[in-house]
Amino acid sequence: MPSTIDTAPHASxxxxxxxxxxxxxxxxxxxExxxxxxxxxxxxxxxxGNTLHTHTDFAEHFEVIEGELVVQVGSQEHVLGPGGAAVAPPRTPHRFQSRSARPTRFRVALRPGHAxxxxALRIGYGMAEDGRVNARGLPRRLDHLALLVDMSGTVPAGVAALALPLLRFIAARARRRGVEAELTARYCPPMAPAEPHVAGAA
Structure with a gap:
């Protein structure tokens, strides 16, 4: 089934x-x-939620709108309710998860921004809609996984980080073969304009 991320006004x-x-x-x-x-x-x-990881080029600023979110930064856990906030600096292991029985809504700002x-997020979600991922939500093809890890500036924490040089090699080869361009063309069409009341938000 084709991805539906761009089938309605502002759906993208x-x-x-x-x-x-x-x-x-x-x-x-x-x-923007x-x-x-x-x-x-x-x-x-x-x-x-997700597993422990780091980002090489940006900090993540979390703020909860509704529900409860647990944000682990390094070895410290922050249990956040509405209005609660936490920051994961660059290259600091972190993760977030919901331990609630109800959905949680939160905002996360990447500073600086990271296209x-x-x-990578749009491609990963689009591939999930198209059935091109496994039960854990990871791309079935190794070159697809390598590209998403590389373009997102994400480094797995722990033993998984040892695979990063190999993933970067695979990603570079996939780029030369045009795989990244194909995924971008399929899953990253131009977005609808930002809503005026959030266009300047941070």
Whole structure:
């Protein structure tokens, strides 16, 4: 089934992952902010979240809108309710998860903005809608996985980080073969304009 991320007005700013059962809304992109930040709103399913990782080029600023979010930064856990905030600096292991029985909504700002992360998120969610990922939500093809890791500026934490040089090699080869261009063309069409009331938000 083809991806449906761009089938309705403004739909391209909200993407849905049927495996993780969460959504991401692009409120402000790196391009729209002149590179200053990327601003996303996340609708996280009960029990959802990610594993420990770092980002090489940007900090993540979390702020909860609704529900409860646990953000681990280094060895410290922050349990956040509405209005609660936490920051994961660059190159600091972190993760977020919901321990609530209800959905959690939060905003995360990437500072500075990161167009590669935005593109990787759109491709990853689009591939999930197209059934091109496994039960864990990871691309079935290794070259696709390598590209998403590389373009997003994400480094797995722990033992998985040992695979990073290999993934970067695979990603470079996939780029030369045009794989990244194909994924970008399929899953990253031009976005609808940002809503006026969030266009300048950070």
């Amino acid at each position: 700013r909200r993407i849905w992952n049927p495996i993780q059962k969460d959504a991401a809304i692009f409120l402000v992109t790196a391009e 902010s002149g590179g200053a930040h990327t601003l996303l709103e996340i609708e996280l399913a009960p029990g959802g 590669g992360f935005e593109r």
